[in-house]
Amino acid sequence: xxxxxxxxxxxxxxxxxxxxxxxxxxxxxxxxxxxxxxxxxxxxx
Amino acid sequence: xxxxxxxxxxxxxxxxxxxxxxxxxxxxxxxxxxxxxxxxxxxxxxxxxxxxxxxxxxxxxxxxxxxxxxxxxxxxxxxxxxxxxxxxxxxxxxxxxxxxxxxxxxxxxxxxxxxxxxxxxxxxxxxxxxxxxxxxxxxxxxxxxxxxxxxxxxxxxxxxxxxxxxxxxxxxxxxxxxxxxxxxxxxxxxxxxxxxxxxxxxxxxxxxxxxxxxxxxxxxxxxxxxxxxxxxxxxxxxxxxxxxxxxxxxxxxxxxxxxxxxxxxxxxxxxxxxxxxxxxxxxxxxxxxxxxxxxxxxxxxxxxxxxxxxxxxxxxxxxxxxxxxxxxxxxxxxxxxxxxxxxxxxxxxxxxxxxxxxxxx
Numbered sequence: 587x588x589x590x591x592x593x594x595x596x597x598x599x600x601x602x603x604x605x606x607x608x609x610x611x612x613x614x615x616x617x618x619x620x621x622x623x624x625x626x627x628x629x630x631x
Numbered sequence: 632x633x634x635x636x637x638x639x640x641x642x643x644x645x646x647x648x649x650x651x652x653x654x655x656x657x658x659x660x661x662x663x664x665x666x667x668x669x670x671x672x673x674x675x676x677x678x679x680x681x682x683x684x685x686x687x688x689x690x691x692x693x694x695x696x697x698x699x700x701x702x703x704x705x706x707x708x709x710x711x712x713x714x715x716x717x718x719x720x721x722x723x724x725x726x727x728x729x730x731x732x733x734x735x736x737x738x739x740x741x742x743x744x745x746x747x748x749x750x751x752x753x754x755x756x757x758x759x760x761x762x763x764x765x766x767x768x769x770x771x772x773x774x775x776x777x778x779x780x781x782x783x784x785x786x787x788x789x790x791x792x793x794x795x796x797x798x799x800x801x802x803x804x805x806x807x808x809x810x811x812x813x814x815x816x817x818x819x820x821x822x823x824x825x826x827x828x829x830x831x832x833x834x835x836x837x838x839x840x841x842x843x844x845x846x847x848x849x850x851x852x853x854x855x856x857x858x859x860x861x862x863x864x865x866x867x868x869x870x871x872x873x874x875x876x877x878x879x880x881x882x883x884x885x886x887x888x889x890x891x892x893x894x895x896x897x898x899x900x901x902x903x904x905x906x907x908x909x910x911x912x913x914x915x916x917x918x919x920x921x922x923x924x925x926x927x928x929x930x931x932x933x934x935x936x937x938x939x940x941x942x943x944x945x946x947x948x949x950x951x952x953x954x955x956x957x958x959x960x961x962x963x964x965x966x967x968x969x970x971x972x973x974x975x976x977x978x979x980x981x982x983x984x985x986x987x988x989x990x991x992x
Binding site for chain 1: 719723724728731908912919924931932933935938939
């Protein structure tokens with residue numbers, strides 16, 4: 587008698603997540619665009 | 632059926648919760664940073680009004696000191712922890728935006744010099760740390776982690792190497808604690824030595840970028856000297872960070888050849904995975920500035936945004952430095968790290984002095 591194959595585990599969907607580096611680049615580019623198109627003007631220090 | 636329809640709802644709720652979790656800690660970082668700015672201005676104004684001879688303490692040092700006092704005297708409530716951990720995000724955001732303050736020609740010139748010095752520094756640091764680790768009879772994988780951490784880029788390099796060489800948690804926490812403790816000491820010793828030697832901004836910035844291990848501490852050590860030195864320190868440290876993949880790959884191949892780590896099948900994919908992507912963002916912003924995409928005022932705004940991001944980083948550096956926790960990690964790895972770091976600091980100082988004579992920094 588062949589042993590029955592165990593049922594395949596239910597497929598799990600791994601949520602796609604970006605690395606910290608990628609987030610830093612995305613946020614920096616959004617800020618650069620905001621500055622370029624004068625959404626953010628004369629940021630003080 | 633019910634579970635499949637409710638899953639996205641649960642996931643989005645979790646994401647919303649974790650996003651809200653970081654808010655208190657970020658507010659704490661911002662509060663400390665802003666307090667540091669106010670302290671810098673008011674203490675200097677008070678000293679000037681009363682004709683006191685008082686050293687100009689910059690916001691960088693105030694932010695680190697306030698953070699250090701809080702983390703070493705009070706128990707920081709758990710509600711702030713995940714937000715404080717975002718200091719690394721602010722560091723990387725600050726570095727990418729700092730690209731606006733370099734035209735590509737500067738990056739190529741200074742970055743080229745830095746890269747040449749980095750290759751020498753990494754080779755000598757790896758050899759030195761390995762020698763010291765064997766001398767003090769540390770465990771072989773702990774020696775590898777300490778060597779990678781001190782040669783390349785501190786904590787990130789140790790975390791990247793931990794998985795690649797299959798090191799255990801205890802070894803990596805020893806190595807991380809040693810690197811962090813020594814980074815905290817470097818914050819105060821590097822600027823003091825440089826002032827004593829009357830180093831110029833570029834030479835000091837290069838030295839801080841080459842000699843201080845963790846990126847946050849290297850950035851802070853540079854900024855503590857001057858704004859210009861801070862810029863150069865970030866550039867030199869970034870050149871060092873770019874080498875992380877090559878060094879970790881070499882160690883992974885070494886340990887897998889001894890049957891103590893997994894074999895690296897696709898070396899190009901491994902290098903790309905370990906490469907710090909924020910360096911590409913830094914270069915891209917620098918490229919945009921070099922092609923005059925931004926007006927002078929806009930470049931100033933981007934530079935100021937970078938400073939705000941660094942301000943939160945400096946507050947985080949102070950807050951996550953807990954001397955009591957570090958002292959519990961054992962003395963021998965710390966002694967090896969300290970001896971190695973002192974020698975590496977002398978060595979990199981010699982390299983920078985030599986580079987200054989050759990290229991006139």
